[in-house]
Amino acid sequence: MTDKIILGIESSCDETAASVVKNGREILSNVINTQIDFHKKYGGVVPEIASRKHIENIDSVIDEALLKAGMTFDDIDAIAVTYGPGLVGALLVGVSSAKALSFATKKPLIAVNHIRGHICANFLAHSDLKPPFVCLVASGGHSHIVKVKDYAEFEILGRTRDDAAGEAFDKIARVLGLGYPGGPLIDELAKSGNPDAIQFPRVRMDKNSLDFSFSGVKTAVINYLHKAEQKGEKIDKADVAASFQAAVTDVLCEHTIEGAIKSGVKTVTLAGGVAANTELRKKMTEECAKHGISVLYPPPVLCTDNAAMIASCGYFEGEKGNFADLTLNAVPNLPL
């Protein structure tokens, strides 16, 4: 087999990223320019700022990815780019760059679904991982339980009906006055709190469905804080963070394990920003072990947005002959 070198480009939210990956598995470079500092003061991502920052940075991020890999465009076999889901203005920057580069260098273009990309981070982190397996994709925009049937074949077993898990983490961090992005801050604060201090709801939409709902737990935490404030009671933020995190991770684990058992697979993987959560990783590993299921997850840098996962996914799409042409457009609400 001759090696295939893919240049990946990612700009769907607040990270401008480019990466060079060999054969879908080996990272040769992984450059991530995060805009978090520019969005922090607004408590969330401001789409207009995101688009502008992507435009400012994308060329140098791509140059740096090639430089770090010790390559030029002559060494690249295809250009893979995230075309959805995400913020339309942000996506358009990556898509336009990839199209221009594909046109100028005559290299094939591959359109990558961002959620599929998150799943593929596991192929980078675990060189011998093979489908089938079940993946929990939990990020700021998505919460899906996916059966990965083959490298580019996916079946959704469950999804959120309202907020994404990461969105709930970000919202609760905001009401606790912790800052943005909330996930890592709650993760850290929860380590000194008691997860059993407050019983927040573990919502099950209906017993035959693996779907999630996180708006209930979010509201329950907000109500708890309001009531405590009205009564002039002292709030232990660490206990609130730990109890909230326990409620969310309990539900994520329970539904994912049920999905794995129903699918008859022996491996569960985690993906997306929330997969960086310490408690989720620990709980999923412990609970899955009770059912003889092993758990794999990428290092935190490959859980949050990056372009290596896009290049990996692009490789597998390319192997299936899934190429795009220059009519490619951004699709903000692209389904999995």
Ligand code: KG4
């Ligand atoms: O995958 P990602 O970088 O972007 C999206 O595609 O949305 O995920 C970002 C989300 C944010 O909501 C962030 O708060 C959450 O992932 N996150 C975490 C942790 N690290 C990032 N949530 C819980 N625990 C963490 N350690």
Ligand code: ZN
């Ligand atoms: Zn993402």
